Amino acid sequence: MMYLLRRVRFGSIYAVFGVLLAAVGLLSIRTGAINLSYAQIWEFTLAALTGSPSPDSLHQAVFFQIRLPRVILSASVGAALSVSGVLMQALFRNPIVEPGLVGTSAGAAFGAALVFVLGKSIGAAYSDVLGAFALPVAAFAGALAATLAVYRFSALSGKVNVATMILAGVAVNAIANAGTGFMAYIARDPQARSITFWTLGTFTGADWKSATLVTTTMLLCTALALRHAKALNALLLGESDAMSLGVDVRRLNITLLVLNTVLVGTATAMVGVISFMGLVVPHLLRLIRSADNRFLIVASALLGAILMVIADMITRTLIAPAELPIGVITAFVGAPVFLWLLFRQHRDNEGKGGFYA
Amino acid sequence: MRENHLSPFTPQNPHQSELTATNVSYSVGEKQILDDVSVGFRAGQVAMIIGPNGSGKTTLLKALTGELAKTTGEVHYGSERLTRATAKNLARVRAVVSQQSEIAFPLTVEEVVMMGRYPHFATTPTAKDKRICTDILERMDLSAFANRNYLTLSGGERQRVQFSRALAQISGIEKTYLLLDEPTSYLDLKYQHEFLSIARERANAGSVVIAVMHDLTLAAQYGDYCVAMNGGKIVAEGVPSFVLTSTLLREVYEVQGVMLNQTELKYPIFVTSPIR
Numbered sequence: 001m002m003y004l005l006r007r008v009r010f011g012s013i014y015a016v017f018g019v020l021l022a023a024v025g026l027l028s029i030r031t032g033a034i035n036l037s038y039a040q041i042w043e044f045t046l047a048a049l050t051g052s053p054s055p056d057s058l059h060q061a062v063f064f065q066i067r068l069p070r071v072i073l074s075a076s077v078g079a080a081l082s083v084s085g086v087l088m089q090a091l092f093r094n095p096i097v098e099p100g101l102v103g104t105s106a107g108a109a110f111g112a113a114l115v116f117v118l119g120k121s122i123g124a125a126y127s128d129v130l131g132a133f134a135l136p137v138a139a140f141a142g143a144l145a146a147t148l149a150v151y152r153f154s155a156l157s158g159k160v161n162v163a164t165m166i167l168a169g170v171a172v173n174a175i176a177n178a179g180t181g182f183m184a185y186i187a188r189d190p191q192a193r194s195i196t197f198w199t200l201g202t203f204t205g206a207d208w209k210s211a212t213l214v215t216t217t218m219l220l221c222t223a224l225a226l227r228h229a230k231a232l233n234a235l236l237l238g239e240s241d242a243m244s245l246g247v248d249v250r251r252l253n254i255t256l257l258v259l260n261t262v263l264v265g266t267a268t269a270m271v272g273v274i275s276f277m278g279l280v281v282p283h284l285l286r287l288i289r290s291a292d293n294r295f296l297i298v299a300s301a302l303l304g305a306i307l308m309v310i311a312d313m314i315t316r317t318l319i320a321p322a323e324l325p326i327g328v329i330t331a332f333v334g335a336p337v338f339l340w341l342l343f344r345q346h347r348d349n350e351g352k353g354g355f356y357a
Numbered sequence: 358m359r360e361n362h363l364s365p366f367t368p369q370n371p372h373q374s375e376l377t378a379t380n381v382s383y384s385v386g387e388k389q390i391l392d393d394v395s396v397g398f399r400a401g402q403v404a405m406i407i408g409p410n411g412s413g414k415t416t417l418l419k420a421l422t423g424e425l426a427k428t429t430g431e432v433h434y435g436s437e438r439l440t441r442a443t444a445k446n447l448a449r450v451r452a453v454v455s456q457q458s459e460i461a462f463p464l465t466v467e468e469v470v471m472m473g474r475y476p477h478f479a480t481t482p483t484a485k486d487k488r489i490c491t492d493i494l495e496r497m498d499l500s501a502f503a504n505r506n507y508l509t510l511s512g513g514e515r516q517r518v519q520f521s522r523a524l525a526q527i528s529g530i531e532k533t534y535l536l537l538d539e540p541t542s543y544l545d546l547k548y549q550h551e552f553l554s555i556a557r558e559r560a561n562a563g564s565v566v567i568a569v570m571h572d573l574t575l576a577a578q579y580g581d582y583c584v585a586m587n588g589g590k591i592v593a594e595g596v597p598s599f600v601l602t603s604t605l606l607r608e609v610y611e612v613q614g615v616m617l618n619q620t621e622l623k624y625p626i627f628v629t630s631p632i633r
Contacts, residue, residue, distance in 0.1 A: 230475050238459035240424045246448025246476040291462040
C-alpha cells in the first residue's frame with residue numbers, strides 16, 4: 001500500500017484533486033431539499049456575471065444565499081482541519097495527532113461557547129460588530145490554551161512522549177468539554193440547543209460572512225505553512241537533527257502552534273467541532289504518495305475539501321429534509337479508519353516504531 | 358588545573374584549534390554531567406572522544422553542537438562564538454549525526470538523505486543537490502534502498518542513511534565540521550571501516566572531525582587525537598598512543614587490558630578482561 005502512486009508527480013495529483021473538488025462541489029450545490037439543475041446553476045451564474053435579473057428568484061436565492069456559501073464553507077473547513085492535522089503531526093512528531101485529540105477543537109469550542117452564552121451579559125461593550133470578532137478570537141484563545149497545555153505536558157522531558165500526550169489530551173478535552181457543557185446548562189433555551197448541536201459540528205449556519213472568513217484564513221495559513229514545509233520535514237528527524245540542519249526549532253514550534261490554532265479556532269468558531277478530518281486525510285496521503293510536507297500541505301487542503309463537501313452532502317441527504325450533524329459522519333467514518341491504522345501499524349511494525357516511536 | 362595522572366598531558370594549543378570549548382559545565386539537577394571542560398579540536402584531524410558509559414562524552418558533543426540549553430562556558434567555531442552563530446549559517450558547514458533519530462513517519466531513504474541538502478537550496482533541490490545525493494547513496498551502497506521506507510530499515514542501515522545525510526550536508530565544501538556520536542555502534546566490520554575512512558578523508562581535506570567512540574582499537578587506528586573522559590572531566594588527551602594505555606583501561610574503564618602492538622600494524626589492538 002505504501003507509495004501506491006510513488007511515480008506520479010505531485011502536480012498531477014493536485015490536478016486530479018482539483019477536478020474532483022470542482023465536480024463534488026457542483027454536485028453538492030445541486031443537491032438538497034430543493035434540487036437545482038445544472039441548467040439553472042449555469043443560468044444563475046450567467047445572470048450574476050452579467051448583472052441581469054433572473055426570473056426565478058426562489059431557486060436563485062437557494063443557490064446564492066444557501067448552497068454556494070455552504071459548499072465554499074465546507075470545503076474551506078475541510079481544508080483548514082486537514083492542513084492543521086499535517087502541522088500538528090509535524091509539531092508533535094507523531095502521525096496520530098489531530099486537533100480533536102490534543103484538545104485544540106474542544107478548547108476552541110469552549111472559548112466560543114463562552115462568548116455564545118456570556119457575550120450578551122458582558123454589557124454595553126458588546127455589539128454585533130464586536131460579537132462577530134469576539135467569537136473567532138475566543139475560539140482561537142481557547143484552542144491555543146488547550147494545545148499549548150497538552151504540548152507542554154507531553155514534551156516535559158524535551159522529547160514528545162506519546163502516552164503523556166494522549167493522557168494530557170484526555171484531561172484537557174475533559175476540562176474543555178465540561179466547560180462547554182456547563183455553558184449549555186446555564187444558557188437560555190435557544191442558545192443551549194445550538195451549543196449541543198454545534199459540539200457535533202454543523203454547516204446549517206453557513207453564510208457569506210463565515211465562508212469568506214474561513215476561506216481567507218485557510219488560504220493565508222496554508223500559504224504560510226507552505227513556506228515552512230522544508231523546516232517541517234527537517235523536524236520529522238527530531239528537534240536536535242532539525243537544529244543541525246539549520247532550523248530555528250523554537251521559532252518554528254511557535255509558528256506551528258499559532259498557525260494550527262488560527263486554522264482550527266476560526267473553523268470551529270463558525271461550524272463547531274468536527275473530528276478525525278485532520279487525522280485521516282494526511283494519513284491517506286502518506287500511504288498513497290509521500291510524507292513530504294510540501295506535498296502533504298497542498299494535497300491535504302484539496303483532499304480535505306473534497307471529503308468535507310461529500311460528508312456535508314451526506315448530512316443533507318441521508319435523512320432529508322432533516323439534517324445530521326457533520327461531526328457524526330466524520331466520527332463514524334474517521335474513528336474506524338483510525339482504529340484500522342492503529343491495527344495496521346501494530347501488525348507491520350510488531351509494536352515498535354510508527355505511532356509509538 | 359585539570360587533574361591528569363594517567364598519561365603525559367599534551368593538550369593542543371587552543372589558538373591553533375578550529376573548534377574550542379572553554380570552561381564548559383553542564384548539570385541536571387544536582388548531577389554535574391560536564392565539569393569545567395576545556396578542549397580544542399584542529400582542522401585536519403580526526404579526534405576521538407572516549408570514556409565509559411555516563412562519562413559525559415555525548416554531553417560534550419552536544420555542548421559543542423549547541424544543542425544543550427543551559428551550559429556555562431564558551432564554544433567557538435573558528436573565531437566565532439557559537440551563541441552568536443545562526444543555525445542557518447552553521448548548517449552549511451557543519452553536520453551532526455546523533456545516536457538515534459526520532460523519525461516516526463514513512464520517509465524514503467532518498468528523502469532523508471536529501472534533507473542534508475536543505476541548508477543549501479531554497480525550495481526545490483537543484484540538479485547539483487540531486488547529483489550529490491545520488492553519488493552518496495551509491496558510495497554508501499544505498500542506491501537500491503533509495504525508495505525504501507526508513508522505518509523498515511535495520512539499525513545499521515539507518516545509521517548508513519543518517520551518515521549519508523550528514524555527508525550530503527557538507528559535500529563539496531573543504532573546511533567543515535563533522536560531529537559523530539557513536540557512528541559505528543550498529544555497523545558490521547566493513548561499514549565501520551568505510552565510515553571511519555570517509556571521516557579520515559574529510560579530515561584530510563581540512564575538516565574538523567570529532568567522533569564519540571567505544572571501540573578503542575578503531576579509535577587508535579583512525580584517530581589523530583584522543584580525548585578520554587571520566588566523571589564529566591577530561592582525564593587525558595593527546596595522540597592515541599599516549600592516551601590509550603593499560604593505566605587508562607584500569608582506572609577509567611575498570612578492566613584489565615593489554616595492547617598487542619603488532620609490528621606490521623601501525624596501531625595497537627586491545628584485549629581486555631574483567632579485573633579479578
